[in-house]
Amino acid sequence: MVSIDALTGLRDTLLGAQPDPPPLLVLLTALGALVGVVTRRPWRIARNAVTIAHEGGHALAALLTGRRLHGIRLHSDTSGLTLSAGRPTGPGMVITLLAGYLAPPLVGLVGAGILGGNRITLLLWIAVALLLAMLVLIRNVFGVLSLLVTGGLVLAISWYAPPQVQAAFAYTGVWFLLFGGVRPVVELQQLRARGRMPASDADQLAGITPFPAFFWVTVFALVNLVVLGVGGVLLAGPILTDLTG
Numbered sequence: 001m002v003s004i005d006a007l008t009g010l011r012d013t014l015l016g017a018q019p020d021p022p023p024l025l026v027l028l029t030a031l032g033a034l035v036g037v038v039t040r041r042p043w044r045i046a047r048n049a050v051t052i053a054h055e056g057g058h059a060l061a062a063l064l065t066g067r068r069l070h071g072i073r074l075h076s077d078t079s080g081l082t083l084s085a086g087r088p089t090g091p092g093m094v095i096t097l098l099a100g101y102l103a104p105p106l107v108g109l110v111g112a113g114i115l116g117g118n119r120i121t122l123l124l125w126i127a128v129a130l131l132l133a134m135l136v137l138i139r140n141v142f143g144v145l146s147l148l149v150t151g152g153l154v155l156a157i158s159w160y161a162p163p164q165v166q167a168a169f170a171y172t173g174v175w176f177l178l179f180g181g182v183r184p185v186v187e188l189q190q191l192r193a194r195g196r197m198p199a200s201d202a203d204q205l206a207g208i209t210p211f212p213a214f215f216w217v218t219v220f221a222l223v224n225l226v227v228l229g230v231g232g233v234l235l236a237g238p239i240l241t242d243l244t245g
Contacts, residue, residue, distance in 0.1 A: 033175035057103020058082035065092035074143035105181030111174035124158035
């Protein structure tokens with residue numbers, strides 16, 4: 001049996017606040033995440049995290065709007081597919097389509113808020129819980145492996161790594177989601193301009209609303225830039241405090 005002291009210790013570990021990270025750590029993790037987004041080879045690997053958040057956003061929106069969720073597929077080329085059933089038009093479908101490109105930076109924003117309260121371990125455990133919840137919806141082998149590897153990495157760092165490593169990992173991950181929400185929108189418009197994504201989320205939104213696909217691409221871009229700005233301010237708190245102090 002698990003003792004009360006053990007449960008109390010686990011609660012204190014999860015809900016307890018860690019010390020403020022050094023401003024240099026916040027700055028270096030931001031630079032590292034930015035390099036991971038703008039550099040081709042690291043982006044091709046790390047983009048899987050953005051895809052997980054993207055498809056998770058579709059799935060959550062589908063469930064919240066009453067659609068029947070059939071499953072999620074994640075592919076080795078960092079693409080993904082979320083299948084749901086319900087009305088092909090209407091607010092539920094619009095929200096479900098909107099959620100994909102908006103989800104990564106919004107997840108990053110929530111993470112920035114948690115880090116703003118210095119709940120680093122809590123953030124990592126929430127990430128593990130969300131990945132496990134998403135795992136039951138995956139319908140292909142690569143998707144299962146992708147979530148197991150990602151979740152295992154986060155769990156190992158949250159359980160075994162020292163606080164400084166946990167902080168560096170958490171800040172890098174949140175910065176990456178904030179920055180990583182912008183590049184896929186740029187890539188989306190580039191592919192659309194070449195006629196290579198005729199069934200993109202933006203084009204599907206254009207088919208069920210009065211607005212053209214470029215309008216929705218612009219919405220994705222503007223929202224993600226605003227979220228990046230707000231999340232950046234939340235994460236840069238230690239730097240701002242250091243400068244004004």
